[in-house]
Amino acid sequence: MEVAVSAVASELVGRFISLMNKYHSSHAQSEEKMVERLHHLLMRACTIVEEADTRYITNSGMMMQLKMLSEAMYRGHSLLDASRYRALQDGASFDEVSSNDSSSSSLYLIIPVKRSRTTADKGNKAMGLDSHGALESLEIAVANISEFVVLLGGCERMSRRPYDVYLYTDNFMFSRHAEKQKLLSFLLEHKDPSGDHALAILPLIGGVAVGKKTLVAHVCSDERVRSRFSSILHLNGDSLLGILGDGRAMIGIMLVVIEFTSDVGDDDWKFFHSFLIRMGRGSKMIIVSKLKRIARFGTVKPILLSALCHDELTYLFKALAFGSVEPAEHPRLVQIANEFATVIHSSQISLVATNMFTDVLRSNLDVQFWHCILHKAARMVKRNRSIYGVNPTMRIEQGHPVDITDIALHPLSMKSYSDNISIKTELPSVTFGELITDPSVRPKGDFTLIAWESRIAPHKSFPNYVTSHAQDTHQSSALPGRKRQGVPI
Known part of the structure; x- marks a missing residue:
């Protein structure tokens, strides 16, 4: 009787492993096709975004398309990594089950394996929906980009040096493709000489350490921007009134970058503004602040810099x-x-x-x-x-x-x-x-x-x-309900 039970158990386990093998093979093939398609689309998207980053784009519609394409690209990269890791986990789990096939006691492994795979299947199903969603959004973005690519070819190319490319990465001038183009467009825009002498002011608003000053520094290092202005002056809004005495610094076409860490009264701003309009025609200003209220001093629509998604x-x-x-x-x-x-x-x-x-x-x-x-x-x-x-x-x-x-x-x-x-x-x-x-x-x-x-x-x-901080930690040096333990490295 025991021999018969053992034979039946071995047969059941063998069939179970065979079914798992077929399912695993079919699922892997489908997954591989999706990953391959995603990989090719990402190559195309990265090529377009990288090329766009070397051009001066002034068309607002193209900036919006660039933003949508870059968002779809980063989402695609995230899902590609997740798919690769999931394939690694699936392979490890399958190898573990297969290795136990030689023993008749493997029958008892079926229940825990089914439970773990049930949980995994739910996660894989959700991940699969996300993957197909990312793939679909990337396909749509790339499919509708043909006109963008044609127009991009007519945009003037930026001069790039190897050192600039390294600086670009090291100083976190990452992403921000559309925001960079908007800022460049503002600085390089030439107004009609017969127009008024109003000072063009662009507010750049964002939270702490989201890259506001880095974005400005990167744009100000552009060759065309530096040749456009006779000088670039960086000011601290906290010492606003103390910098007004140096009138000699306001000669020629200037770019003034001023950072405000606190709000400014309207009267102080009017006084400061009346001083700045002495600058040459064509001068411009960028206001950098984390305070949305500061945007009221701008003459153009502000650039809102949010945290990276x-x-x-x-x-x-x-x-x-x-x-x-x-x-x-x-x-x-x-x-x-x-x-x-x-x-x-x-x-x-x-x-x-x-x-x-x-x-x-x-x-x-x-x-x-x-x-x-x-x-x-x-x-x-x-x-x-x-x-x-x-x-x-x-x-x-x-x-x-x-x-x-x-x-x-x-x-x-x-x-x-x-x-x-x-x-x-x-x-x-x-x-x-x-x-x-x-x-x-x-x-x-x-x-x-x-x-x-x-x-x-x-x-x-x-x-x-x-x-x-032993005196002011409210006796909370350890997490509630547990003792602090050092983790050796």
Whole structure:
């Protein structure tokens, strides 16, 4: 009897494996066709977007098409990575089941396998709908781009040098294709000489650390912009009235870039504006601020710079984390990078912090190391939400300290030096990468933490003031319901 049961069990398992094999093969073929189609469309879309980035576009309709195409492109890249990782997981699961076929006890593996696959099938079905949605939106965007490509050929080409391309990536001048074109169009537009002498003012409005000043710096480095204006003057709105005495600086056709961190009274603005109109005809101004109210001073429609969407941030994060390494060669690291990007996006962490973390990850392409850094970042975000009720980025924006206990494995708080705190040059300093990979480098007492430093000139750095926060953490140095444990690296 036992021999008969064993034979029947072996037969059932064999048939089950055979059916799984056929399903797996059919599903894999369908998936491969979709991935291949998505890959080819992404190649076309990337080619068009890259070419558009080397041209001066003044047509508003073309700018809108470029924005739609780039959004579809980043979404497609995100789903392509997800499909590749899902194929890796499916292959691993199938190999595990197949390896147990030689034993009659494999019959007992059917139930847990079916349960796990039921859950996986639901996720795969949802992912499949997303994949087909991304594929469809990309197909539509590419199919309707023929006219755009023809018109693009008539747009003047920008001069590009290898150093500019490196600077473009290193300083986070990423995405923002349509916004860059709008800003260039504003600066290079020539008004009728017989028209009035009204000063053209463009407000650039966006949240903290979304790339406003980087966008302006990138556009101002354009060859045509630099030759258009006799000088480019960068002003700080906080010292608005103190800069009005230097009339000699307002000679010729000028571009004035002024940043406002707080609101300005209408009377102060009128006085300042009356001073600026002394500039030569054709001069222009860009107002940079996080305050939407400042947009009332503009003479043209403002450019609203929002945070990168999830797909854009994921693409950027992987590009920075892998550097010159091909991500497809490290599928498990790609999955961790996707999870990291999700944590950053949901936490509204700034682009400086994005570069800060990716700089550390790029130094060690090890799965365990990446998992450790991800867990530290996630715990830091969770701790600040638990203690203060807001994300770390919001705390910094409000001028309050951020708890970095999980980064340093010691009760510490960090405050940006930009928040009316003078840089204390006498304090010891460490970099973020040194602290998160080896918390023992933490100096005794207060110190300066260099969040990140640009790798090329002018090597801009982002220092922060770090101090013990044992006296003001509301006795919440550990997450509720658990003890803080250091994770060795």
